[in-house]
Amino acid sequence: MATIYDIAKLCKVSTDTVSRALNGSDHPINPQTREKILNIAKELNYRPNTIARSLASGKTRTIALLIPTITNDFYTQIAEAMEDGLTNAGYITYLCNTRRSIVKETEYINDIITRRVDGVIFSPTRVKPEDNLQNQKNIEDLLKYGVQVVAFGSRFSDISQVSVDTYKGAYEAIRYLISLGHRKIGFLDGLLAGTSKNRRKGYLDALKSEGIVHDERFILDGDLTLESGYKNARRLLKLPDAPTAIFAVNNLMAVGVLKAARDLGIDVPKRLSVIGFDDSILSELIEPSLTVVKQPLVDMGIIAKELLLDQLNGNHAFKTIKLEPALLKRNSCYYAY
């Protein structure tokens, strides 16, 4: 493969000049020399060697996208928004799919450092509460080696992050149900450290704001799968004084609720109102279509990218940006009977 040495020889200039003509440096160059270099480069089918460039410059123009899964709309929508902007800014995206394994996350972190990635957008993998500690360690590791970091979805110290006010999302959803006359409202939680706690608090505070005493039996922990939504909904619906509305902290569990109601012959929304968290094509097309709390995923992606680019350009002030979710009303809610 042709190198700048080959070009230099043919043009009878130094490699320094070739380098400067080719890499868009702002160093002044004689227009004729430049043109000659460019022509020869084209003739030789020259392609710069990014590896060599990175070693010499200390920058790889690579950012890592560390996410728990890629088979979930939530992350791919954020990822797509980011990847697009990053590509336009001349960065490439190194995909790190942890598959919700804290071990894989840690391996990736090591790899990111080793490969001298410039920055990382970090969505922590958290299955068990103690994973949080490792997440924190991983971030510190990155920081120690000078890797720029932006996180989302969670709160860490000393780094920029973008998150959504999930407390508010849950609060508004429950207030909406109450406004329809519901007072017995089930809550399907997800065992997630962090964000899920906020949703739960939003739920409790909304009830309190209307003077409703919450019923512990109405709060059930699940694991975010459709099956767990199904199972827990069945449990709630079989109570003698069953809830007339159910709020699930994610998308799939809400679909599980719909399925459980269908199997038990309970009409949604006439006899049971349901609200989920996070939108998807499934929520839109299922019968009845689901009312959901929608997070601004594309905005999250774009903002995370902006924050990172900002840091990469030398602006190292930490910023924490919180976005608002929106209640998307469809056909799964109705007045309490």
Next chain:
Amino acid sequence: MATIYDIAKLCKVSTDTVSRALNGSDHPINPQTREKILNIAKELNYRPNTIARSLASGKTRTIALLIPTITNDFYTQIAEAMEDGLTNAGYITYLCNTRRSIVKETEYINDIITRRVDGVIFSPTRVKPEDNLQNQKNIEDLLKYGVQVVAFGSRFSDISQVSVDTYKGAYEAIRYLISLGHRKIGFLDGLLAGTSKNRRKGYLDALKSEGIVHDERFILDGDLTLESGYKNARRLLKLPDAPTAIFAVNNLMAVGVLKAARDLGIDVPKRLSVIGFDDSILSELIEPSLTVVKQPLVDMGIIAKELLLDQLNGNHAFKTIKLEPALLKRNSCYYAY
């Protein structure tokens, strides 16, 4: 950051020895020397510089995954299966999301060469028929610069590829409908160059195999969106002698058919049978659940990865592997009335 020079100095050995102790080379080393080096490395918090290593060795241990979108189960399932295996083999994945833009695809190809990526798994972006030419050019470009390539979903010359027998998938689906008594079967095509042609041929051949003369009015072109499935289904269902079954070449268009039937008050499956192509959680949970032709996505990913790894290890024989789809029967098909 610590380098092998720092370690060499502290251990009083050459950098050569340090390098060999650290990078798992099979060069024999005195165990005590090795241990000392390893200890000092740990003490200094040494992390190898992959960039330098790549430049010296000529290998980046990076593979590019070039796909048309990441917001589609079809690709993310393949991608996840691959990424996993590649990570285990010590490669990282450089995500190239073309967003169905042939221009972006071409830019990525250039970037892949420039970054000295070892290999690429290539799913061509094809919106217009003429994109095919550029796909071919892009592959040739990669090959010229010694990048290993494996493609899927399509047929190219001179490279390994894994694909699914979509002809057979369509053929079997139509035969199944015929076995239920259907003779007027609509076909919603997708304007895709390549694979879609096979599905159409499978459709036509299946009809012919039973001596059914196909009706041109029953074949409609769409663009793979739910909306186009909806629109085209409405057109078919409003014909005086409307089809009693519809086959759509993808997932979303089949859902569009369901929606159209619902709006027109046509019962599925009693009055209309529907089959889609490619499975998804939506197909499974929509009412009625959709019978589909399912492609073995995980297998595709794993095999593509295997083929590439094989090439990367020096085995350059081209292989073309064709997998079988399966008809997944659910509740959207019934006897013709």
Next chain:
DNA sequence: CTGAAAGCGCTTACAG
């Protein structure tokens, strides 16, 4: 088992 030396292909102050 160890080391000296050359090399991978660029960039970048510095001097002119």
Next chain:
DNA sequence: CTGAAAGCGCTTACAG
């Protein structure tokens, strides 16, 4: 506007 020189942090035959 151009060039000489050092450097980025490793690897790898080769010789000993």
